[in-house]
Amino acid sequence: MADFLLELRCEEIPARMQPKAKEDLARLFADALAKAGLTAGQVETFATPRRLSLIATDLPLATSAVSEETKGPKVGAPPQALEGFLRKVGLAEEQLVVRDGVYFAVVEKPGRDTSDVLAEAVPTIIRAFPWPKSMRWGAGSLSTESLRWVRPLSGIVALLDGAVVPFEVDGIASGRTTMGHRFHHSGPVEVADAGSYIETLRAAHVIVHVSERCRMIREGATRVAAEAGLTLVEDEGLVIENAGLTEWPVPLLGRFDEAFLDVPPEVIQLTARVNQKYFVCEGADGKLANAFVCTANIEPRDPAVVVDGNRKVLAARLSDARFFWEQDQKTPLAVHAEKLARITFHEKLGTVADKVERVAKLARWLVEEGIVKPTSVRVERSRDTEDGLSTSLEANGAEVRNLADMAEQAARLCKADLVTEMVGEFPELQGLMGGYYAAKEGLPQEVSEAIRDHYKPVGQGDDVPTAPVTVAVSLADKLDTLRSFFAIDEKPTGSKDPFALRRAALGIIRLIQHNALRLNLSSVRPELVEGPHFSSEGKDGASTGSARTEVGSDLLDFFADRLKVQQREAGVRHDLIDAVFALGGEDDLVRLLARVHALQAFVGTEDGTNLLAGYKRAANILKKEGYEGPTGTPDPQVLASLKEGNDTIPDTGEEDPLALVDDPDVGDILAAEARNNAALSYTPEPAEKALIDALDAAAPRAAAAVEAEKFADAMAALATLRAPIDRFFEEVTVNADEANKRSSRLALLARFRDAVHRVADFSRIEG
Structure with a gap:
């Protein structure tokens, strides 16, 4: 097994592009390995302003021999089809294999050295790299075929187990030589292998791990602020951005003119952050102080010189901000x-x-x-x-x-x-x-x-x-x-x-x-x-x-x-929100959520679970028997049996016996008549009578509680129906042979369903 190092060195890469570039390099490299039948144990990428690097560990030294099979036309296909296939695979007809009446081209590919695979793959990766913005440079830029890169590419390091993987991209040959820090280390740096890469560059004042540079900035900025008796205003986004701008970050504290503090603090912070990438500080009173922290990319001999240069640039920016602040106030907001x-x-x-x-x-x-x-x-x-x-x-x-x-x-x-x-x-x-x-x-x-x-x-x-x-x-x-x-x-x-x-x-x-x-x-x-x-x-x-x-x-x-x-x-369960919204007309979010929370608490109890099971059983029976809709609308036969001999339902002369079912007054009459007819035509069984009595007590209580927005009380009222509905299904035959019993019991189940629907549409509840 071998380790591979790739470093692509160039001019400064914009900080905002570095995180995505690391991801793209890892993805393109893994895809290239997969096409060759190789897999790395681990792939790690690094980015600094001047380099994009990759270390892949535990690579095989060679690929395995593979057999590639390409399906062709059927035997007996037109000659043109066979000729085109032969040109595509580069074989003669006698070299093809016939299987199940179809031509196949089988090519045995021997294994290859991993070094050869990498020498072929890396140039392809470089040329296909998806930078958001890229450029051409030098004499080659006159041609559209020249290399495009985010900034002029100046060097490539490619080492497999310490040996150079030889290839060339746009006149740049791969090797083992890189460059250290632009100011702290002059001259080339020789890299022995992938294992020593990170420490070799550290000795040349380059920190390749972005997480380590972030830590140095975060801790250093906090320290220099504390030394001045100030508190750093934390800004993790600014930490990451400064890490993308430096290879050897050194936070330094500076001061600006107190007169600028007349400008709103948010303006000062935004000016420092956006234009100069500076942190700001607060004093012991919690107010913005006339201090900033800049991140240098150098260990200065005289920090005051660096700080003073940054102070002058910030002062110019703050002067602009103060001008805008004063000019805007000369015109009233209404104007x-x-x-x-x-x-x-x-x-x-x-x-x-x-x-x-x-x-x-x-x-x-x-x-x-x-x-x-x-x-x-x-x-x-x-x-x-x-x-x-x-x-x-x-x-x-x-x-x-x-x-x-x-x-x-x-x-x-x-x-x-x-x-x-x-x-x-x-x-x-x-x-x-x-x-x-x-x-x-x-x-x-x-x-x-x-x-x-x-x-x-x-x-x-x-x-x-x-x-x-x-x-x-x-x-x-x-x-x-x-x-x-x-x-x-x-x-x-x-x-x-x-x-x-x-x-x-x-x-x-x-x-x-x-x-x-x-x-x-x-x-x-x-x-x-x-x-x-x-x-x-x-x-x-x-x-x-x-x-x-x-x-x-x-x-x-x-x-x-x-x-x-x-x-x-x-x-909160999404199906419970659906169950309340399904009632229609509920768009008071405070009331809706109160109902949903009460419903969730209820369905999580044993009573709630069993009542839901009873509801679904009742709903299935009613659906099978023609009681469609959420309000328990009966079928025409049931409605006719309820209307027979009843003077309270108006006779409209409509041919459709369901014409008035949606009328709330008629609906109440139907429910009442269903109970009355049941009582008059036969003696209900004990379990049936128990459910009738429970509904007579619970339905009004639940409806009144909903009206008063006491949804926990509504759930408590429904809970009293759990035992009666369980007993009803255990002891009562709904589809009795007698038509009057069958109709009355279906109407009773519809009453039960309607009582539950006053609280929520239980058909939308999962489980």
């Missing part, structure tokens, strides 16, 4: 907002100003409808609750109007910073800068905070706003985005979600959950989120009303999917 009319939000949805107008109306509506409430609440004693406590809002009309005014004002200004100089330079600061500018203008704190935080929550770990004005604006912004894009049929498909609608939906869900907002998603007035995307006909020639209905239905399905994704991480 900035007027420029939004010149920015297209979407060709079918109008301008950003159009969106702002919709968001402002919707934010006000959320407050006026009591969905987002003022924070003034009072807890008072009440005789209507078991524990004697109830919470009621004591917000008077003035508070609501004030909150609605601030929500509308914040919404009209929330996108204004998009046209400022600062956000133009740093788009990451949108929202945040608007909040700063609003505060500088003297706008209410609630308004400036809403402008600052209205994009939140952005990701799963982001904070969820709780201030009423912020909640109203954030929720309105996301609701408008979702409904608008759904209205023009720009829905996410597969992995494509160009308008981040999945993120918007998850943001809405988190806002509603965290703030316990009682919002029926389908109750949002369409005119509040309509614009040029709603015509008089709607999409596809449908009426506006039908278009609205379709959009609303699609949105609810979309929310259901997002809710399942989110709740899966919280351990």
Whole structure:
């Protein structure tokens, strides 16, 4: 067995390309080995700014002899087909093998030295390497056939068990010579073999392991900050980026002019991070300090010289940032907002100003409808609750109007910073800068905070706003985005979600959950989120009303999917969410999740498991006997038997005896008559009577508990049906010979199914 070392040395590789380059090199190398019938014990790749390397261990010294078989045409096929096959495999007809009436070309390939395989494979890998961006250089660049690489390739090391694997790529011959650190080690470096490669380069001031360079940066930056009495602001992304920029990283601390601290700290940090790749520090008071940590790629004789050069560059960047900060404040946000009319939000949805107008109306509506409430609440004693406590809002009309005014004002200004100089330079600061500018203008704190935080929550770990004005604006912004894009049929498909609608939906869900907002998603007035995307006909020639209905239905399905994704991480079963959504009309997420959590707790108990089994048995019988649908609709014969001699069901003259089944009043009459007829026509068996009595007690209790949103109580009521339904199936024959017994017992099972369906559609529950 042998070890193989490959190093491809070039000019500086961009840091952002290095991680993917390591993966691509390992993949291409493994594929090349597999084609030759070779397998390495382990393949490890390395990347520094000036080299991309690979070490493969436990390679066989030679490949095994293989027999390659190629299927050809059938015997008796046209001569042209046979001639073409012979040209393809390079054999004569007498060299072919005939098997089952088909020609086969069998070629025995002897084993090859691994060195020869590598000498052939590596140049192919180099020429086919998938750099995101590559270049040609030198005189050869005049030809499109010349080598392309991320930066000019200058050297190749290829060693198999210490011996050079000979090959040439674009005039660059492989060997064992590399180069050390650009400044700390002059002259060539001879590499003996793969085993000594890492330490040989370390002696030449090159750390090939990116993880080790990251550790040196992380620990060194923390140390120099602590020595100055400061705390480093951790930034793992910046650690990785600096590791991709250095082969021998040395963190150094510097200071900048305190006058720059008048600029918002986020601006200073972003300027240092994005433009200069510097870390920032905080003082003992937790505020940003006038200090930075740069990562040098050299051990300087005089660190102060290096630090001073970096300080001057940072000062120039901070001067630009301060200029943007001061210039933007000279124009009020309201004037900035007027420029939004010149920015297209979407060709079918109008301008950003159009969106702002919709968001402002919707934010006000959320407050006026009591969905987002003022924070003034009072807890008072009440005789209507078991524990004697109830919470009621004591917000008077003035508070609501004030909150609605601030929500509308914040919404009209929330996108204004998009046209400022600062956000133009740093788009990451949108929202945040608007909040700063609003505060500088003297706008209410609630308004400036809403402008600052209205994009939140952005990701799963982001904070969820709780201030009423912020909640109203954030929720309105996301609701408008979702409904608008759904209205023009720009829905996410597969992995494509160009308008981040999945993120918007998850943001809405988190806002509603965290703030316990009682919002029926389908109750949002369409005119509040309509614009040029709603015509008089709607999409596809449908009426506006039908278009609205379709959009609303699609949105609810979309929310259901997002809710399942989110709740899966919280351990909630997706089938239980389906079971509640299947009831229809349930789009209050707070109520829905309360019902789902109660249902999950119930189905995990013995009573819940057995009741589910009883439900499925009852549902199967009813389905077989023609009781289709979730509400237990009987077949025509059963309905006719129930209606015979009954004066309470209106006679409509309809030929279809099921014409009024969907009428809730008629449904109640049918259920009552089913019980009455059963009692009048025969004496029910004890188990049958027990189920009737249990349903008479449990069904109203469960329905009342659901209405009162006491879902645990509803589950407790259903639990009382477990024993009666088990006993019913053990002792009672449903499909009795007597028609009246059969009809009544089917109706009884339908009652049982209906009682369960008041809580959830148990047919959607797995298990």
